[in-house]
Every structure is written in C-alpha cells, then in structure tokens.
Amino acid sequence: MVFLEEKLNLLNEKLLKMALMVSEAIKNSILSLTNRDSELAKSVIEGDKCINSLELEIDELCINYIALYQPMASDLRFITTAMKINTDLERMGDLAVDISERAIELNEEPAVKPYIDIPRMCQIVQDMVKDSIKAFIEKNSKLAKEVILRDDLVDELVVQIYNELIVFMIQDPKLIQRATKIAFISKYLERIADHSTNICEDVYYLVEGKVLKHQEISKEC
Amino acid sequence: MVFLEEKLNLLNEKLLKMALMVSEAIKNSILSLTNRDSELAKSVIEGDKCINSLELEIDELCINYIALYQPMASDLRFITTAMKINTDLERMGDLAVDISERAIELNEEPAVKPYIDIPRMCQIVQDMVKDSIKAFIEKNSKLAKEVILRDDLVDELVVQIYNELIVFMIQDPKLIQRATKIAFISKYLERIADHSTNICEDVYYLVEGKVLKHQEISKEC
Numbered sequence: 495m496v497f498l499e500e501k502l503n504l505l506n507e508k509l510l511k512m513a514l515m516v517s518e519a520i521k522n523s524i525l526s527l528t529n530r531d532s533e534l535a536k537s538v539i540e541g542d543k544c545i546n547s548l549e550l551e552i553d554e555l556c557i558n559y560i561a562l563y564q565p566m567a568s569d570l571r572f573i574t575t576a577m578k579i580n581t582d583l584e585r586m587g588d589l590a591v592d593i594s595e596r597a598i599e600l601n602e603e604p605a606v607k608p609y610i611d612i613p614r615m616c617q618i619v620q621d622m623v624k625d626s627i628k629a630f631i632e633k634n635s636k637l638a639k640e641v642i643l644r645d646d647l648v649d650e651l652v653v654q655i656y657n658e659l660i661v662f663m664i665q666d667p668k669l670i671q672r673a674t675k676i677a678f679i680s681k682y683l684e685r686i687a688d689h690s691t692n693i694c695e696d697v698y699y700l701v702e703g704k705v706l707k708h709q710e711i712s713k714e715c
Numbered sequence: 716m717v718f719l720e721e722k723l724n725l726l727n728e729k730l731l732k733m734a735l736m737v738s739e740a741i742k743n744s745i746l747s748l749t750n751r752d753s754e755l756a757k758s759v760i761e762g763d764k765c766i767n768s769l770e771l772e773i774d775e776l777c778i779n780y781i782a783l784y785q786p787m788a789s790d791l792r793f794i795t796t797a798m799k800i801n802t803d804l805e806r807m808g809d810l811a812v813d814i815s816e817r818a819i820e821l822n823e824e825p826a827v828k829p830y831i832d833i834p835r836m837c838q839i840v841q842d843m844v845k846d847s848i849k850a851f852i853e854k855n856s857k858l859a860k861e862v863i864l865r866d867d868l869v870d871e872l873v874v875q876i877y878n879e880l881i882v883f884m885i886q887d888p889k890l891i892q893r894a895t896k897i898a899f900i901s902k903y904l905e906r907i908a909d910h911s912t913n914i915c916e917d918v919y920y921l922v923e924g925k926v927l928k929h930q931e932i933s934k935e936c
Binding site for chain 2: 546550556557560561564566567570571574577578581656660663664667670671674677678681705707
C-alpha cells in the first residue's frame with residue numbers, strides 16, 4: 495500500500511494548497527476593507543473560481559482513490575475526512591467573497607472608525623485555518639484541540655465589536671447602515687472560525703476515534 | 716448488489732429522518748420567537764444533541780458501507796454525497812440553535828414589531844430543506860434546480876427585512892440592539908437556505924455529472 499500512501503501525500507499537498515489560497519483570500523478581503531481597496535476585493539471575488547475548481551479536483555481525487563484502491567478502514571476514514579475538510583475550505587472561500595462584497599459597499603462611503611479589532615480577529619482566524627490543516631496533515635489531535643479553543647477568543651471579539659458598533663449607532667443613527675455591514679463582516683469571520691473548528695473536530699475524531707465537541711473542551715480544559 | 720441497495724434505502728430513511736428533525740427544529744426556533752415561547756426555544760437547543768448523534772450514526776453507516784461492500788463508482792458517489800448532505804443538515808441544526816438563543820434574548824424585551832416576513836421566510840426555508848432531501852432520494856435533478864432558484868426569494872426577503880429594520884433603528888435608536896438581533900435571525904435563515912442550495916448542487920452533480928452553481932442557473936433560467 496506504499497502506492498496509496500504516495501497518493502495520500504498528494505492529497506495532503508492539494509489540501510494545503512487549498513488552505514493557503516483560502517487563507518490568502520480571507521487576508522485580502524479584510525485588507526480591501528482596511529485599506530479601502532475595492533480592486534483587491536474584486537480580485538478576491540474573481541479568485542474564488544480557482545478555489546471552487548480546486549475543491550472539485552480534490553473531491554474527484556478522493557472518490558478515485560476510494561474506487562481504485564479500496565482502502566482499509568483507517569485510510570478510508572482519512573479520505574472521507576479530507577472530503578469534509580475540502581467542503582469547509584470551499585465555504586470559507588465563499589465567506590471571503592461575502593466580506594469582499596461588503597467591503598466594496600463600505601469603501602464607497604466615509605469610514606465609520608479606524609478598524610482595529612477586525613484585523614486582529616482576521617489574524618486569529620487566518621492562523622486557525624492554517625493550523626487546522628496542519629493538524630490534519632500531521633494527525634495532531636493536540637493541535638486540533640488547541641485551535642478549537644481559540645474559537646472562544648473569536649467569539650469574544652465578535653461580541654466586543656458588536657457592542658462597540660451599537661454605541662456608535664445610538665450616538666449617530668446616520669451610521670446604522672454602515673455599522674450593520676461591519677457587524678456582518680465580523681459575523682463572516684466568526685463563521686470562518688467555526689469552519690476551522692469543524693475541521694479540528696473532524697481531525698480529533700479521525701485521530702482519537704471519539705467525538706470532541708467545542709462545548710465539551712471549554713468545560714474540560 | 717441487492718444487499719447494498721437495501722442498505723442504501725436504510726441510509727435514505729435515516730437522512731429523511733434527520734431532515735425532518737432539522738426542519739422541525741427550524742420551525743420551532745421561529746415559533747419560539749413569534750409566540751414569545753422561550754421554553755420551546757430551550758427544547759430546540761436541547762434537541763440538537765439528538766441531531767448531532769444522528770449525524771454521527773449516518774456518517775458511520777456510510778463509512779461501513781464503503782468498507783464492507785466496496786461499492787462501484789455510482790453507488791460510491793451516492794454514499795459520499797450522503798455524507799456531505801449529512802454535514803449540511805447538522806449545520807442547519809446548529810443554526811436553529813443560534814436562532815433559538817437570539818429568540819430567548821429577544822423574548823425578554825418588548826417586541827419591536829409583529830413578525831411577518833420572518834415566518835414567511837421560515838416557511839420557504841423549511842420547504843427548501845425537505846425538498847432538497849426529496850431531490851436526493853429521488854435523484855431528481857429538476858427538483859434540485861428548482862429548489863436552488865427559491866434561494867433568490869430568500870435573499871430578497873433578507874434585504875427587505877434588513878431595510879425595514881434600518882428604518883426602525885433610525886426612527887428609534889432604543890430599538891437598535893433588538894433590531895440587530897432580528898437581522899441576525901434573518902441571516903441565520905438565509906444560511907439554512909444556503910445549506911439547502913449546497914445539498915441541491917451536490918444532488919445535481921450526482922445525477923447529471925456536471926457542476927451547477929447557483930449564479931449560473933440564475934442567468935440560465
């Protein structure tokens with residue numbers, strides 16, 4: 495089964511490439527907001543096609559491996575987990591597009607305030623994406639667990655951003671429309687973090703053979 | 716392969732059961748909002764455990780079928796699609812929990828306005844969930860395509876609800892916090908519709924062997 499092992503390495507490489515593309519899309523979507531660069535936002539939207547076609551390619555690869563090599567239980571589980579991760583990554587790409595669309599709208603109007611928490615949140619989320627793939631490739635359940643815990647930090651930032659925006663809106667109702675869009679962007683980032691959490695839960699299950707739900711580790715750790 | 720066919724029927728039954736549980740959770744989450752019934756919201760949150768354990772059961776079933784029967788390409792594709800659908804359904808359950816949590820918060824304060832568009836949207840979304848599973852079980856690509864188109868109606872309602880809430884917030888800034896939560900609920904429903912769209916795109920690919928993305932049919936039809 496050395497042959498299948500080589501193939502699984504290729505699968506890992508493709509997933510890593512996908513994760514890097516998605517992470518770049520997320521970074522650029524937020525940069526397009528903070529630098530008021532709508533051209534960059536448009537390039538993220540355009541680039542999503544490449545992420546979608548890579549998703550399809552990885553999916554086909556997985557199905558072909560199963561059909562051709564009829565892998566044993568542990569390899570089979572590895573491949574079906576790769577398929578799940580692939581879907582999560584593609585959805586993250588869609589969310590980077592959502593962020594970019596809101597950024598283009600916001601860039602057409604005066605800024606509400608300098609963005610501080612959103613770029614911070616973006617950095618955490620990007621690292622979560624990369625580390626969740628690292629956990630999968632290295633079959634590292636400890637790292638998976640650690641990434642899941644970072645989701646709490648993201649949730650805290652969402653609440654903080656939301657509360658701050660509410661204050662802005664109350665002080666100046668002219669800002670309501672723009673502030674709501676910023677709240678949506680923080681929600682999109684939160685959803686990207688949720689996808690990373692989903693990936694890490696799948697990795698944990700793959701490696702440890704038992705379910706680890708987010709709520710449980712929050713209590714456990 | 717009659718034996719595998721029987722097994723695939725069992726898989727269909729389980730997925731249908733899961734879809735009905737999820738659809739019920741969505742309905743009750745919105746009812747808990749419109750009827751100001753926080754006990755109902757709590758029962759949705761509690762019931763999500765059953766949806767999660769059914770997800771796991773279906774996933775194990777799929778992996779066992781692949782490992783035991785080493786199915787040919789078309790059956791294999793059917794099973795891997797079932798796994799994807801299973802994930803989408805579970806995530807919809809999570810969104811019903813999100814709606815219920817916001818409902819509990821909103822029920823503690825005076826109502827902003829009678830809910831009209833949200834229940835309408837909820838009905839469309841529930842039907843999308845049920846019909847997407849129907850399309851899968853019947854391998855009906857026409858129905859899949861038709862469900863995807865309904866997503867446009869949902870998107871229109873989200874914009875309509877959002878614009879109306881902005882007007883409310885501008886008129887009375889005391890409503891901002893509550894109105895934002897209602898906007899989030901409409902976004903959760905939109906995401907449930909997106910998951911149904913994802914299911915239907917997978918069904919279309921399974922049946923027709925080619926990719927159908929939402930944007931494309933909007934142009935095509």
